Amino acid sequence: MARLFGTDGVRGLANRDITAELAVDLSVSAARVLAQRGDFAGHRPRAILGRDTRVSGQFLSHAVAAGLASAGVEVLDVGVLPTPGISFLTASTGADLGVVISASHNPMPDNGIKFFARGGHKLDDGIEDAIEAELGVQWSRPTGEAVGTIRDASDLAQQYVDHVVAAVQDFSGKDRPLEGLSLVIDAAHGAASVVGPAALRGAGAQVHVMHASPDGLNINDNAGSTHMEALRVEVVARGADFGVAYDGDADRCLAVDHTGAMVNGDEIMGLLAIAMKESGTLYHDTLVATVMSNLGLHRAMTRAGISVIEAAVGDRYVLEAMREGGYTLGGEQSGHVIASQYATTGDGILTSLLMGACVSDGVSLREHCDAIESLPQVMTNIKDVDRARVYSDPRVQAAVTAVRKELGDAGRVLLRPSGTEPLVRVMVEAETDEIARRHADDLAAVVRNSLALP
Template sequence: MARLFGTDGVRGLANRDITAELAVDLAVAAAFVLAERGEFAGHRPRAVLGRDTRVSGQFLSSAVAAGLASAGVDVLDVGVLPTPGVAYLTASTDADIGVVISASHNPMPDNGIKFFSRGGHKLDDAVEVAIEDRLGADWDRPTGAAVGTISPAPGLAEDYVQHVVSAARSFAGTDTPLAGLSIVVDAAHGAASIVGPRALVAAGADVHVMHAEPNGHNINDGVGSTHLDGLSETVVARGADLGVAYDGDADRCLAVDHTGAVVNGDAIMGLLALSMQRSGALYHDTLVATLMSNLGLHRAMQAAGIAIVESGVGDRYVLEAMRDGGFSLGGEQSGHIIVADYATTGDGVLTSLLVGAQVAAGDSLRDQCASIATLPQVLINVAGADRTRVYSDEVVQEAVAAARSALGDSGRVLLRPSGTESLVRVMVEATTAEDAQRHADALADVVRARLTL
């Protein structure tokens, strides 16, 4: 039986895969698993609960709150807030559990549920398995005063804003790290529609806001970090210094420079790594990146004397590698960037502030990223494939080996099942776009022929 949890919580079609009943059951199971592990020892447990702007988040957050309270957990419901905001508040309020209702960059009909443990860290695999195993089990229901409370706490959002602004001030060494900067922000009609622009303004920037009018249905709809054309056009039209774009729950951020050119997560990681190396804040002169990061990033970091530790795909695995090695910076090409001094998970708002601070203090974003060349990369998502046979099908693996042999040291091939969607990702990098496209198309054809259900 397939696992319920993917690389970023439980995710699927809201009210079909992710139902109110499942939300209640997951909340109860999570509460009891954490209790059994001693997380609540000696005190009454408390949870921080937040969501993105999807209309389904309203009934799902109500269901999660009901489940937690029925299990004896007091709930602080912060309402609409980015995922990293919930992670931060879980730590800052000394809560035992954090819960976010969001499907991140997925389209509006989807939704999801992800949990944080004490300190604002995502649950490890063993805890998630234990929660799944606990679903539907009998339990001793608390009664009377032992039942949990549910308290609206929207004011805690300002604590998160103050935190990220303070982090940017510390990073830049000035009270106005974005002073003089003209920046366009695309909020994706998502969870950062209010707090993202507010933080940028508080840090001193002149801000033009796009796509910050959520109505429950327009989150990620042709906007945000997965649709950058509109942001690029607006930056150029307004003569802004740069633009930044969040996804639906603002745990990722991508940027465009003043010419409208896209600056992806690899370039952002490289930019921050070089800055932190100069200031002595890059622990062990090491950056943690996933298998999906471009070979160009590896070459640029090698030239600067910065090592790269590779992790699995997903910011939880980046964070695990960071914690294991004591590293201070990591992230993904998709824009999940973790700066360990200030965050326990990918934080798009924080990333936008740190990138902005770099531009405000120095050269243009384009010039600062010039040393981080990007090799042509082609990513093909093959939908409807059997993800469980990616590594066991001999014909598929022979095709991968042949492509790797043909490219040699001049390129890279990666084939992996998605952790959150029903598809297989084919990624090829090569010296020329033509070679990358040719090998990617050939591999995708093999995957479709062998693995399509």
């Protein structure tokens, strides 16, 4: 049987894969497992619950609240709030767990459930496995005054806004660090629709907001970090300093500079790493990235005297590496950026504030990003192959070795099996797009022929 939890909670088609029944059962199991681990320490446990704007989140959040309360948990329902807001409030209120109903950048019909442990940290694989193992197990239900409670706690959202504004004030040393900046925000009709503009305005920016009218059905619909064409046009038309686009739950962001050019997660991490090194807050002058980050980022960091540690793909693995080494900055090319001095997870709103503080020094976002080159990168998915043999097949490994030898220090090769589908991802970086594409096509052919399913 396939593992229920993926790299970011449990996710699937709402009301088919992610049902009210599953939401109740998962919540009960989570409460019981965390209690068994001693997280509740003999007191009535408390949970922070929030969601993004998709319509299915309404019935799923009620189901989660019901499950938690039936297990004796006091539930504080904050309503619509970005995932990093739930993480922050889980820590700041001393809650024993946090729960977010969201499918992030996925289309509206999908939804998901993800948990945070005490302190606002994502659950590790072992705890998730324990929760999954508890599903369907008979248990002794509390009765009478031992049952949990559910109350509206939407007023707590302001605490999150105040927190990220205070964070950028600390980062910059200024009371209004974004004063004088003109920004465009694409809120994806998602969880950042209210708190995103509020935070940026609170830091002093002049803000124009687009795609911030959620109706339950339009989240991520030709909007946000997966559809940035409209943002690019709007930034140029308004003569803004830059624009930012969030995904549905605002745990990541991408940007557009004043010319309309895209700014990816590698460039964002690079400019923040350099700023933090200069201020002495980049621990051990080290950035944590994933194996998918561009070789250009590595080169730029070397020039800046910054080391790069590579983690597996997924912000949870970046977080693990950061926590193990005590590092203060990490992230992914997709725009998940974690500044651990201020957050325990990726936070798109916080990231956009920190970017703004860097730009407000009079140097444009484009000028900052020019220091972080991006080599041409070609990615290809080869479907219907035996992904389990990608690292052991001699023909595939010989082909990879040959390409790496030819590219030398002027390129990079990565073959990665999908965690959920029978496919292998091939990524090649090189000095030119032509070279990268030629090698990617050659490797794809070898993978297709060598790992074909019977």
